[in-house]
Amino acid sequence: MGRTNATYRNHLDNFIDKFKPFRKGLRQENKQHLESLWEKAHSHAQAAAYMNSANPGMPAIISILLGIQKETQEHKEEIENLEQRIEELES
Template identity: 35%
Template sequence: MGRTVPTYSQVLDKEVRKWREFYNALRRKDREIFDKVIELAKMNRDAGSQMRTPEPFKPMILSILLEQQKELASLRKELEKLKD
């Protein structure tokens, strides 16, 4: 039997495709940043797949925020080392 429920990765890819017009309207340098942000959203697919929601944008945004917070914490740690 075939799969009746799409995987979170498939849902995430579909959500990203909805942003195609927005993406195309961005400047080239902003497109590169957009691509990096989307990669952040994909880094927590396992957690996103556990959240049963008809709104994939919510776990997508949470994944982005989580990864950005980790990066911020890492940069703060490096900054503190440089201060010492």
């Protein structure tokens, strides 16, 4: 027999499904950005499951913020590397 308790991923998918009307109202160019946010929430689902939260929204938001923070840091490092290369080429 299967488990009787839904997993965090099941709760997250149900949470995301509630946003289908919102997604429908978005312009086409923004839909891909929303999907990117949901991917970030899914990518940290294992950590979010440790919270054992009845509300999947809060861990999802933290997961999304964590993903955005990681991307921001990676972009900052890439910019610094490019600036350093420019300085080296100008010397």
